[in-house]
Amino acid sequence: MNTLFKAFNDATRREILEMLKDGDMTAGDIADKFNMSKPSISHHLDLLKQADLVVAVKQGQFITYSLNMTVMDEVLAWFVQFKSSVKKEEIALPKVEKPRIRLQINKQ
């Protein structure tokens, strides 16, 4: 989980993931979309790869990156599990004194 949350903790990396939703891209194509050096993007891709969020496939001199939805599902499961295991607090109702006089309305 640590590596996963680390991967998500950067706007550039989240943008890369969003881009890959529309289809696979080469490292160069990804880098072209950012105002950032290629080595920097390469580093971000490496972190996404370490987190198993993307898969890299070398095709000749190009490297194509694609989403790995399996791991995305794991993160989702983490949050669902978290939610479901939250214990609902007993609502502490304000203590109200018993009325000494009971109003009683009788049907006619």
Added chain:
Amino acid sequence: MNTLFKAFNDATRREILEMLKDGDMTAGDIADKFNMSKPSISHHLDLLKQADLVVAVKQGQFITYSLNMTVMDEVLAWFVQFKSSVKKEEIALPKVEKPRIRLQINKQ
């Protein structure tokens, strides 16, 4: 989203969230569960508060922290939305040549 993912990107903070699932706790009680100074825990609580993941209520000299599930739901929605907007790739079927000779089996 940035502040949220930042909040999740630390094991101590995630542990604090897990602890609060079982019920509200004071800052001191939380700190006692960790092998870490109170100011450090206080800082983590501050980041969780900034991300709106927890709510702090002062009661006398104590401060009680509790989960804010609303924001947790937002993160969950982010992932659900992400998943649902992934375009399924057309599976590139390998190109197979048309057979020059068609095998034909006739029913008797």
Added chain:
DNA sequence: TTTTTATTTAGACATTTGTCTAAATATTTA
């Protein structure tokens, strides 16, 4: 009122992170 208790704020410091340029590697083209 003084002391104790609960918590945060301030500031220092080491580690991690994100970015860059230069160089290395690997593949394709001339």
Added chain:
DNA sequence: TAAATATTTAGACAAATGTCTAAATAAAAA
């Protein structure tokens, strides 16, 4: 084989982060 192209690796550096101790704040107890 030499040059061009795609990408990564190495190493430097500034900024962000997590941790600590000491001091400040605020409420409760003596």
